Amino acid sequence: MMTIELNSRQERILEIVKENGPITGESIAEKLNLTRATLRPDLAILTMSGYLEARPRVGYFYTGKTGTHLLSDKIKKLLVKDFHSIPVVVNENTSVYDAICTMFLEDVGTLFVVDNRSLLVGVLSRKDLLRASIGQQELNSIPVNIIMTRMPNVTYCRREDLIVDSAEMLIEKQIDALPVVKESEDGLEVIGRLTKTNMTKILVNLANDDII
Amino acid sequence: MMTIELNSRQERILEIVKENGPITGESIAEKLNLTRATLRPDLAILTMSGYLEARPRVGYFYTGKTGTHLLSDKIKKLLVKDFHSIPVVVNENTSVYDAICTMFLEDVGTLFVVDNRSLLVGVLSRKDLLRASIGQQELNSIPVNIIMTRMPNVTYCRREDLIVDSAEMLIEKQIDALPVVKESEDGLEVIGRLTKTNMTKILVNLANDDII
Numbered sequence: 001m002m003t004i005e006l007n008s009r010q011e012r013i014l015e016i017v018k019e020n021g022p023i024t025g026e027s028i029a030e031k032l033n034l035t036r037a038t039l040r041p042d043l044a045i046l047t048m049s050g051y052l053e054a055r056p057r058v059g060y061f062y063t064g065k066t067g068t069h070l071l072s073d074k075i076k077k078l079l080v081k082d083f084h085s086i087p088v089v090v091n092e093n094t095s096v097y098d099a100i101c102t103m104f105l106e107d108v109g110t111l112f113v114v115d116n117r118s119l120l121v122g123v124l125s126r127k128d129l130l131r132a133s134i135g136q137q138e139l140n141s142i143p144v145n146i147i148m149t150r151m152p153n154v155t156y157c158r159r160e161d162l163i164v165d166s167a168e169m170l171i172e173k174q175i176d177a178l179p180v181v182k183e184s185e186d187g188l189e190v191i192g193r194l195t196k197t198n199m200t201k202i203l204v205n206l207a208n209d210d211i212i
Numbered sequence: 213m214m215t216i217e218l219n220s221r222q223e224r225i226l227e228i229v230k231e232n233g234p235i236t237g238e239s240i241a242e243k244l245n246l247t248r249a250t251l252r253p254d255l256a257i258l259t260m261s262g263y264l265e266a267r268p269r270v271g272y273f274y275t276g277k278t279g280t281h282l283l284s285d286k287i288k289k290l291l292v293k294d295f296h297s298i299p300v301v302v303n304e305n306t307s308v309y310d311a312i313c314t315m316f317l318e319d320v321g322t323l324f325v326v327d328n329r330s331l332l333v334g335v336l337s338r339k340d341l342l343r344a345s346i347g348q349q350e351l352n353s354i355p356v357n358i359i360m361t362r363m364p365n366v367t368y369c370r371r372e373d374l375i376v377d378s379a380e381m382l383i384e385k386q387i388d389a390l391p392v393v394k395e396s397e398d399g400l401e402v403i404g405r406l407t408k409t410n411m412t413k414i415l416v417n418l419a420n421d422d423i424i
Contacts, residue, residue: 040253041252041253041256041257044253044256044257045253045256045257045260048257049261072418072419072420072421075415075418075419076419097346100342100346103342104339104343107386109338109339109388126321126338126339126342127316127321127338129342130312130315130338130341130342130345131316133342133345133346134309134312134345134351139346163415164415164416164419164420167412167415167416167419168416170409170412171409171412171413171416174319176321176388176408195408196388196407196408196409196411196412197382197383197408199408199411199412199415200379200382200383200408200411200412201383202415203287203375203376203379203411203414203415204376204379204380204383206287206418207287207288207376207379208376
């Protein structure tokens, strides 16, 4: 959010423009019993900060934007490519047991499953593996493609997608991670992993001012 | 973020103050071959937006703050109590098998373990349960208190804590959820669950301007 704390005169100008806009600088000055010159810095600040817009020969009008609005604009510009993690993939013929071991070794919550051409065919979550592991099956003999969530039911994103759209998908689909893919004629190549951990880090980075 | 897009003159002023600050308005004007009056609105904007600070009889100096800084102030004020979820708890004598079933029924990634007085004694993640389930143990006969992460090694937060501090703990400890607790003389009562899903939702809400 912008911490331009508006002073009381700027607040009054905002009120005047909200009620009377479009309104000229002269008319605002008149209502406040001040000169146009005195108001110039205030109007400049309100315009530059996005609260007001000025149109030649029309005057100032209220944009409806608030300080928060301006923050949201920043978040809305963040792209997947700047925040995703490295993907961990297993072949579709890998056994469930080996997939669980890979998950522990790599310390990730989601594995992406690829075919022999390295194209995305499915996704394995901890939940999928936990469900399989309490079944009566022999984990060493069943391949992951039996228990995975498979294409076309896999939700994915691309490098150029917006972080906020991907975050919404994570929430809506109730999943922990999205594969970041590159589309080719043959299918989807997995090039990244975007998780709720990435989202949590973005929030911390925004708070610590580490995202410019 | 504030979308005050600085104009090129303001950018130059920032550069001058960064290199020469503290510096008077007159000296800045001189370096730019402009009058002090011409610069007044620019200096007002740079001061109000937090880029520069002005001290009487000293001059302007650079604060090191950026536009983003201002957004970060907003995130830093968010409190746990406004965003956490409902906790799901199991008794410490529950079997691992029943805990796994509870996790699926309640559709959560983390269970909190309490003793007979309902006080927090441990935490169970999907990872803990997955590890147990591929062991050679009989899941119906071992209680969760054998495999859980136990106090005092449990990381927790309180209702009044900052979201950003809790988010940092989630990342640092590499866990998916924190119990939100109320401290009493006897121990910790679990009153909430704060997860990376909550953090992801906060990010989306900030982007959509739903958090004022």
